[in-house]
Amino acid sequence: MARFNEQNLATALEIVSRYPVAKSATIPLLHLAQEQDGYVTDDAMEHIAELVGTTPAQVLGTCSFYEMFKREPVGTYLVNICTNIACQVMGGEELLHHAEETLGIKAGSTTSDGMFTIEDVECIAACTEAPCLQVNYRYFHKITTDEFDELITEIRAGKHKGDIPPHGTLARVRQHIPADRAAGPADPTGVPEPVWLARNAQGEEPAS
Amino acid sequence: MTIAQIPRITTSRFDDPDGHTLERYLATGGYQGLRAALGRRPADVVEEVKTASLLGRGGAGFPAGVKWGFCPPGVFPRYLVVNGDESEPGTYKDRLLMEKDPHQLIEGVLIACYAVGCSQAFLYVRGEMALAQERIAQALNDAYEAGYVGRNICGSDYSVDVVLHWGAGAYIVGEETALIESLEGNRGMPRLKPPFFPAAKGLYMQPTIVNNVETLSNLPWIMSNGGAAFAALGAENSKGTRIFAVSGHVNRPGVYEVEFGTTTFRDLLYAPELGGGIRDGKQLKAFIPGGASAPWLYPEHLDVPLEAGVVGRLGTMLGSGAVVVFDEDTDMVKACLRLVRFFARESCGKCTPCREGTSWMEKILQRILDGHGRPEDLNLLLDVADNISVGLNWPPAQTTICPLGPSAVSPIGSAVMRFRDEFEAYLGGPLEIEVDIKGAAFVAPPTTAEVVTGV
Numbered sequence: 321m322a323r324f325n326e327q328n329l330a331t332a333l334e335i336v337s338r339y340p341v342a343k344s345a346t347i348p349l350l351h352l353a354q355e356q357d358g359y360v361t362d363d364a365m366e367h368i369a370e371l372v373g374t375t376p377a378q379v380l381g382t383c384s385f386y387e388m389f390k391r392e393p394v395g396t397y398l399v400n401i402c403t404n405i406a407c408q409v410m411g412g413e414e415l416l417h418h419a420e421e422t423l424g425i426k427a428g429s430t431t432s433d434g435m436f437t438i439e440d441v442e443c444i445a446a447c448t449e450a451p452c453l454q455v456n457y458r459y460f461h462k463i464t465t466d467e468f469d470e471l472i473t474e475i476r477a478g479k480h481k482g483d484i485p486p487h488g489t490l491a492r493v494r495q496h497i498p499a500d501r502a503a504g505p506a507d508p509t510g511v512p513e514p515v516w517l518a519r520n521a522q523g524e525e526p527a528s
Numbered sequence: 529m530t531i532a533q534i535p536r537i538t539t540s541r542f543d544d545p546d547g548h549t550l551e552r553y554l555a556t557g558g559y560q561g562l563r564a565a566l567g568r569r570p571a572d573v574v575e576e577v578k579t580a581s582l583l584g585r586g587g588a589g590f591p592a593g594v595k596w597g598f599c600p601p602g603v604f605p606r607y608l609v610v611n612g613d614e615s616e617p618g619t620y621k622d623r624l625l626m627e628k629d630p631h632q633l634i635e636g637v638l639i640a641c642y643a644v645g646c647s648q649a650f651l652y653v654r655g656e657m658a659l660a661q662e663r664i665a666q667a668l669n670d671a672y673e674a675g676y677v678g679r680n681i682c683g684s685d686y687s688v689d690v691v692l693h694w695g696a697g698a699y700i701v702g703e704e705t706a707l708i709e710s711l712e713g714n715r716g717m718p719r720l721k722p723p724f725f726p727a728a729k730g731l732y733m734q735p736t737i738v739n740n741v742e743t744l745s746n747l748p749w750i751m752s753n754g755g756a757a758f759a760a761l762g763a764e765n766s767k768g769t770r771i772f773a774v775s776g777h778v779n780r781p782g783v784y785e786v787e788f789g790t791t792t793f794r795d796l797l798y799a800p801e802l803g804g805g806i807r808d809g810k811q812l813k814a815f816i817p818g819g820a821s822a823p824w825l826y827p828e829h830l831d832v833p834l835e836a837g838v839v840g841r842l843g844t845m846l847g848s849g850a851v852v853v854f855d856e857d858t859d860m861v862k863a864c865l866r867l868v869r870f871f872a873r874e875s876c877g878k879c880t881p882c883r884e885g886t887s888w889m890e891k892i893l894q895r896i897l898d899g900h901g902r903p904e905d906l907n908l909l910l911d912v913a914d915n916i917s918v919g920l921n922w923p924p925a926q927t928t929i930c931p932l933g934p935s936a937v938s939p940i941g942s943a944v945m946r947f948r949d950e951f952e953a954y955l956g957g958p959l960e961i962e963v964d965i966k967g968a969a970f971v972a973p974p975t976t977a978e979v980v981t982g983v
């Protein structure tokens with residue numbers, strides 16, 4: 321089950337085909353695996369290794385470096401609260417402690433119903449909107465403790481199903497390069513000087 | 529020019545709720561810069577960008593046109609990698625540029641690839657930015673459909689694919705060689721420079737230009753309006769406009785595009801249309817001028833202009849345009865710990881001084897804050913800092929592969945030198961031992977007058 325299903329395999333192959341070197345698709349495919357299963361399984365890493373032409377150990381090595389990849393199940397909703405400097409001075413740590421109390425868990429753990437995981441995270445590039453947080457990487461700016469509780473109640477009541485996909489799903493729009501428009505990946509060992517540049521060197525007229 | 533008269537070069541579509549769509553982009557001058565570029569020789573496009581003297585907006589502030597010239601002649605393919613990993617604490621601009629004006633960035637990428645002769649571009653977006661990824665994916669799909677990206681762009685012989693790639697959470701991946709490692713599917717650990725300067729040996733060991741999102745977002749305007757018009761704004765080496773995020777204790781935290789080089793920190797923090805002054809009528813205590821890595825500045829520096837060279841001579845940097853403001857009530861020991869903890873968490877672990885030093889500094893600061901500090905702790909902190917960044921200078925003398933390690937020293941140097949009394953309060957009162965101050969950069973910052981006149 322944790323290998324890519326048919327549809328995701330097709331997506332995976334399309335992603336791989338964009339890169340001149342297949343291994344470059346490792347991180348996008350790890351995200352795809354996490355989208356399929358909610359976390360990255362050993363079987364998925366094996367499948368990825370086959371698809372990008374490397375070893376499962378290499379895939380694990382990459383996977384384990386990055387914070388977003390979870391190798392065991394987390395909550396359906398990952399609540400990331402920023403406590404870095406701009407948020408800290410605007411009450412980010414207090415917000416984190418409040419969240420821990422509301423959900424009855426410490427940062428880094430998951431509620432027993434599997435709904436929420438809290439993380440104490442570094443700057444998420446919303447510093448002027450401090451204190452801020454993300455739920456499954458969707459932003460909530462300038463959040464008070466009351467608003468936090470409201471948000472949790474709403475999520476529990478299913479009110480955010482439309483705007484917050486379950487953990488693992490990142491962008492819901494995928495890039496698709498139409499075959500008749502593609503310039504194609506640039507093989508590092510076999511692409512000559514681009515024509516428009518070569519023409520320039522010969523002093524000919526510009527492209528259009 | 530007054531603040532209100534400055535043209536909005538990169539943020540002109542920020543208030544347009546549909547500014548991210550191809551339709552609105554085209555209706556507001558979109559892809560005209562690309563057409564202008566295609567009507568000229570690539571070398572002339574490079575010249576135009578050199579005339580603009582566009583400094584990189586990612587942190588190091590290197591002139592874009594000059595960097596493009598570093599690709600060794602005759603070596604192909606060349607790649608362009610867009611650095612959209614924005615994770616420097618306090619930095620908030622690239623995400624907005626990607627969410628609100630993705631076509632402007634794509635157009636910038638196309639202009640750069642045309643000028644440099646890149647055969648493929650990779651747009652590396654930070655993993656945590658789901659909306660930015662969606663907006664860019666949609667924009668690319670629409671731009672491909674309309675013939676602006678891919679094969680025979682706008683009917684010319686110029687062809688290039690722009691591939692959306694995304695990360696998975698690691699600050700260090702913002703460093704350009706780590707970004708390349710990550711794009712190759714590896715752990716994001718920096719490479720040694722030399723020999724691995726990306727322009728010479730980058731992605732797949734081929735010549736690679738790494739440019740920041742904001743840097744590239746300036747290119748459509750430069751091609752449409754000319755490099756000279758861009759260079760007419762600003763002062764000294766800091767030309768055009770630049771986006772600054774002002775966060776922390778100001779009345780109007782926000783992301784502001786202002787004239788580069790002439791606007792001062794006082795404007796940024798106090799002008800009614802910008803920061804609007806310190807919250808609750810409080811006094812300013814200190815501010816970080818350019819992201820967590822930058823040594824701090826203080827009220828006596830308010831009249832310093834946002835000019836890269838001037839700020840550099842003060843022993844700090846404008847970095848990524850991230851200004852974090854602290855009012856008089858801020859606990860500087862706590863702030864210092866939080867910053868150091870960030871670097872300790874984000875160290876990639878490749879070099880010993882950074883891997884060990886940052887977590888040592890975090891532990892020492894934590895025990896001071898917890899009330900278990902020892903009198904010798906301040907010297908110990910500075911000693912560890914000195915082992916990561918010899919002499920505690922800025923720019924740092926690096927003992928490490930990349931600048932992350934020395935960056936962790938900035939909050940220590942700044943806080944310990946300036947707010948020693950706050951540390952002493954945690955340590956149970958004034959210390960009898962002398963603190964052994966090594967660093968030149970953090971001890972006695974030159975006065976504003978000295979700096980402004982360049983003494």
Ligand SMILES: Cc1cc2nc3c(=O)[nH]c(=O)nc-3n(C[C@H](O)[C@H](O)[C@H](O)COP(=O)(O)O)c2cc1C
Nearest residue numbers: 584585586587611613614615702703704739740743
């Ligand atoms: C630790 C570290 C983190 C960095 N993070 C970023 C980043 O998030 N975004 C960015 O554009 N540049 C970042 N940089 C700077 C890049 O290495 C590189 O200089 C920059 O992307 C070049 O683009 P520019 O010339 O257009 O500024 C970082 C550098 C270091 C040392």
Ligand code: SF4
Nearest residue numbers: 876878879882928930
């Ligand atoms: S300085 Fe730190 S982050 Fe940079 S390469 Fe060394 S260990 Fe890694």
Ligand code: FES
Nearest residue numbers: 402407443446447
């Ligand atoms: S410090 Fe919290 S978002 Fe930047």
